[in-house]
Amino acid sequence: MVGAFIAAGLVALFFLSMKVSNLSTMSGGEGYPVDARFDNIGSLKVRSPVTMAGVRVGRVSDIGFDSETYEAVVTMSIDSRYDTIPDDTFAKILTAGLLGEQYIGLDPGGSEQYLKTGDQIQLTQSALVLEEIIGQFLFSKAEEGSNSE
Amino acid sequence: MTSDTDPLVKIRGLRFFRGERAIFDGVDIDIPRGKITAIMGPSGSGKTTLLKLIGGQLRPQAGSVEVDGQNIHRLSRRALYRLRIRMGMLFQSGALLTDISVFDNVAYPLREHAPLPSSMIRKLVLLKLESVGLRGARGLMPSELSGGMARRVALARAMALDPMMIMYDEPFTGQDPISLGVLVQLIRALNDASRITSIIVSHDVQETAEIADYIYVISNGRVIDHGSPDAMLKSNAPWTRQFMHGLADGPVPFHYPAPGLEQDLLGT
Amino acid sequence: MLEQLARLGRVGIAILAHIGRGNILLFHILGGITDLATRPGLLIRQLYSVGVLSMLIISVSGTFVGMVLALQGHYTLSQFGAEQSLGVMVAASLVRELGPVVTALLFAGRAGSALTAEIGLMKATEQLSGLEMMAVDPIKRILTPRFLAGFISMPLLAGMFSALGILGGYFVGVGLLGVDDGAFWSQMQAKIDLHEDIYNGVIKSFVFGWVCTWIALFQGYEAVPTSEGVSRATTRTVVHSSLAVLGMDFILTALMFGG
Ligand SMILES: Nc1ncnc2c1ncn2[C@@H]1O[C@H](COP(=O)(O)OP(=O)(O)OP(=O)(O)O)[C@@H](O)[C@H]1O
Numbered sequence: 167m168v169g170a171f172i173a174a175g176l177v178a179l180f181f182l183s184m185k186v187s188n189l190s191t192m193s194g195g196e197g198y199p200v201d202a203r204f205d206n207i208g209s210l211k212v213r214s215p216v217t218m219a220g221v222r223v224g225r226v227s228d229i230g231f232d233s234e235t236y237e238a239v240v241t242m243s244i245d246s247r248y249d250t251i252p253d254d255t256f257a258k259i260l261t262a263g264l265l266g267e268q269y270i271g272l273d274p275g276g277s278e279q280y281l282k283t284g285d286q287i288q289l290t291q292s293a294l295v296l297e298e299i300i301g302q303f304l305f306s307k308a309e310e311g312s313n314s315e
Numbered sequence: 316m317t318s319d320t321d322p323l324v325k326i327r328g329l330r331f332f333r334g335e336r337a338i339f340d341g342v343d344i345d346i347p348r349g350k351i352t353a354i355m356g357p358s359g360s361g362k363t364t365l366l367k368l369i370g371g372q373l374r375p376q377a378g379s380v381e382v383d384g385q386n387i388h389r390l391s392r393r394a395l396y397r398l399r400i401r402m403g404m405l406f407q408s409g410a411l412l413t414d415i416s417v418f419d420n421v422a423y424p425l426r427e428h429a430p431l432p433s434s435m436i437r438k439l440v441l442l443k444l445e446s447v448g449l450r451g452a453r454g455l456m457p458s459e460l461s462g463g464m465a466r467r468v469a470l471a472r473a474m475a476l477d478p479m480m481i482m483y484d485e486p487f488t489g490q491d492p493i494s495l496g497v498l499v500q501l502i503r504a505l506n507d508a509s510r511i512t513s514i515i516v517s518h519d520v521q522e523t524a525e526i527a528d529y530i531y532v533i534s535n536g537r538v539i540d541h542g543s544p545d546a547m548l549k550s551n552a553p554w555t556r557q558f559m560h561g562l563a564d565g566p567v568p569f570h571y572p573a574p575g576l577e578q579d580l581l582g583t
Numbered sequence: 584m585l586e587q588l589a590r591l592g593r594v595g596i597a598i599l600a601h602i603g604r605g606n607i608l609l610f611h612i613l614g615g616i617t618d619l620a621t622r623p624g625l626l627i628r629q630l631y632s633v634g635v636l637s638m639l640i641i642s643v644s645g646t647f648v649g650m651v652l653a654l655q656g657h658y659t660l661s662q663f664g665a666e667q668s669l670g671v672m673v674a675a676s677l678v679r680e681l682g683p684v685v686t687a688l689l690f691a692g693r694a695g696s697a698l699t700a701e702i703g704l705m706k707a708t709e710q711l712s713g714l715e716m717m718a719v720d721p722i723k724r725i726l727t728p729r730f731l732a733g734f735i736s737m738p739l740l741a742g743m744f745s746a747l748g749i750l751g752g753y754f755v756g757v758g759l760l761g762v763d764d765g766a767f768w769s770q771m772q773a774k775i776d777l778h779e780d781i782y783n784g785v786i787k788s789f790v791f792g793w794v795c796t797w798i799a800l801f802q803g804y805e806a807v808p809t810s811e812g813v814s815r816a817t818t819r820t821v822v823h824s825s826l827a828v829l830g831m832d833f834i835l836t837a838l839m840f841g842g
C-alpha cells in the first residue's frame with residue numbers, strides 16, 4: 167500500500183517532467199552556438215525558439231548588448247543534428263500570431279559553406295514593433311493625403 | 316563506592332516548585348535495597364511528582380536524588396537512559412501504547428533493549444503476562460481493556476526487563492478483591508525472589524500496610540512521619556492517626572476552606 | 584505606559600522562547616534519523632497514515648481544481664481567441680502555485696491536525712512519559728518517523744495533485760470545450776520549463792512538507808495535556824500551518840520567479 171503510494175507519487179512527478187514540461191522537446195544532444203546581430207529584438211527572450219521552415223532547430227541561449235554599435239547580440243544554440251545550415255542564412259525575428267511570442271526564423275541561403283560553432287549570421291531583420299508599423303502607416307497615409315491635394 | 320547496606324535511593328533536601336507553589340520543600344527520603352517502601356499521602360500531595368523526580372523526568376529546584384550512588388539530575392542523557400533500563404515504573408494511568416496490542420506492549424522494552432530472538436521474547440512476554448493473569452488477553456488492544464486490566468499489563472511491562480527497582484504508582488486502585496490479593500502477592504514475591512526494590516505510592520492504607528516494610532507519609536511538601544507499618548498504625552501523632560485511620564476530624568481539614576455551611580445554604 | 588511596554592516585552596520573550604523550543608525539538612527530531620535506518624517499519628507505518636490516507640482527498644481536489652481552472656480559463660482565453668493556450672494556463676497555475684499550496688493546506692487539515700491530536704493525546708495519556716521511563720526516547724521513536732513521512736509525502740502528494748489537475752483540465756478543455764488536443768499539449772510543453780517550473784514546484788512542496796509537519800509535531804508535543812489543550816493545539820496547527828504556507832509561498836515565489 168505504501169509502495170503503491172510512493173509509486174503513484176513518482177509516476178505523477180514523472181508525468182509532469184515528461185509530458186508537461188519541455189524535457190521531451192529539449193534536444194537530447196548538445197547544440198552549437200551561432201551569433202546574430204539585430205537592431206531591435208522586440209520581446210525576444212532567452213529560450214525563445216529558433217525555427218527553420220517552421221521546425222524548431224534550436225533556442226536562444228543568450229542575449230547581449232554591444233555598447234559600441236548599439237546592437238543586440240543574440241546567441242542561438244542550434245541542435246547539432248542540423249549541421250548543414252548555409253552561412254548566408256537570413257535570420258529574422260518573427261511573431262507567432264498578432265500578439266504572440268517572438269521567435270527567430272531562419273531562411274536558408276545558397277552557400278556551400280555551412281555555419282559552424284561561433285559563426286555569426288550576417289543577414290538579419292529586426293523585430294517588427296507594432297507601434298512603429300502603425301506610426302509608418304499613419305505617416306504614409308498623411309503624406310498621401312497631402313500629395314493628393 | 317556503593318555497598319549493599321547503602322540505600323538504593325537517597326533523597327536529600329529536595330525542593331520542587333510548580334510555579335509559585337512548593338510541592339516539596341525540603342524532603343529527605345531513603346529507600347533501602349531489596350525492601351518495599353511505601354510513600355503515602357493525601358491526593359495531590361505530590362506522590363506521582365516524587366516518582367517522576369526519582370525517574371529523572373522532572374528537575375528539582377534544589378536538593379539531590381541519588382539512585383544507586385548516581386545523582387540522577389547530574390547524569391548525561393545517555394547515562395540517564397542507561398540507568399532507566401534498570402528502573403521500572405508503573406504509571407497511575409497504565410500509559411500503554413494504544414496503537415499496539417497487549418503482547419507488543421509488554422514486548423516493547425525487550426525489543427528495544429534486549430537483543431533476543433523473537434521466540435525468546437515470546438516466551439518472556441507470555442510468562443510476564445501469566446504472572447499478572449492476562450496471558451489470555453495478549454491479542455487485545457489497550458482500548459479493549461478495563462482500567463484495572465490495563466494497570467496489570469503495565470505492571471507486566473514494567474517487570475519485563477527484570478529491573479533492580481520498580482516504582483508503583485497506585486497499583487491497587489481499580490482492582491477487584493481477587494486481583495488485588497494476587498497483586499499484593501506478586502509484588503511481595505518479586506521482592507522476595509529477585510530482591511527487587513519496590514516503591515509503592517498509594518493511599519490505600521490497608522493493603523499498603525500489609526506488604527510494606529517501611530512507610531513514609533508526606534503532606535504539604537514535607538515528610539510528616541515515617542516508620543514501620545506497625546509503628547505507624549499505632550502512632551499517636553495526631554496527623555498520622557488521622558491519615559492511617561481515615562478520620563474526618565483532625566489536623567488535616569477534610570474541607571477546602573469555605574464559609575459556614577448554613578451561611579452558604581441560606582444565602583446572605 | 585511602562586506597564587504596557589513590560590507586557591509587550593513579556594509577549595516578545597514568550598514568542599522567542601516558543602520559537603527556540605521549536606528549533607530545539609526540530610534538532611532533536613533530526614538527530615533521530617540515523618536511528619530510523621535500522622527500523623524502516625516505523626517509517627513505512629507513518630507513510631501509510633500520513634501519505635496513503637491523504638491520497639483520496641488530494642486526488643479528488645486536484646482533479647476538480649484542474650477542471651474548474653479549465654472552465655474559467657477557457658472563458659477568459661476565448662475572449663482573446665487564445666483557447667490554444669488553455670493547457671499552458673492550467674499546467675502553469677497547477678505546477679507553480681496551486682499544486683504545492685493547495686496540497687499543503689489540505690495536508691495541514693487532513694494529516695497535520697491528526698498528527699497533533701495523536702501526539703497530544705499520547706502526552707495526555709502519559710504514553711510519552713512511559714516511553715521515557717522505558718529508556719526509549721519518544722522524540723526519536725515517535726516524532727522522527729512522522730516528520731520524515733510528512734517531508735517525503737508532501738512532494739508526492741503535490742505531484743499527484745498537479746498531474747490529476749492537468750488531466751482534469753484536459754478532460755474539460757479538450758473533451759468538453761473542444762480545444763485542440765495537440766495544441767493543448769504542445770503549447771504546454773513549449774512553455775512549461777522543467778527547471779523553472781517543475782523543480783521549483785517540487786522544492787516548494789519539500790519546504791511546505793517540512794514546515795507543516797514540524798508545526799504539527801511541535802504543537803502536539805507542547806500541547807497542554809487535557810482534552811481542551813489538545814483540541815486547541817489541533818486548531819493552532821491548522822491555523823499556523825496555513826499562514827506559514829501562504830507566507831512562505833510568497834517568499835519562495837519572489838525568490839524563484841521574481842528575480
Ligand atoms: N503539570 C502540572 N502543572 C502544574 N501543577 C501540577 C502538574 N502536575 C501536578 N501538579 C500539581 O502538583 C501537585 C502534586 O501532583 P501529583 O500528581 O504528584 O499528586 P499525587 O500525590 O500523585 O495525587 P494522587 O494521589 O491524586 O495521584 C498537585 O497538587 C497538582 O496540582
Ligand SMILES: [Mg+2]
Pocket residue numbers: 362363364407484
Ligand atoms: Mg498520583
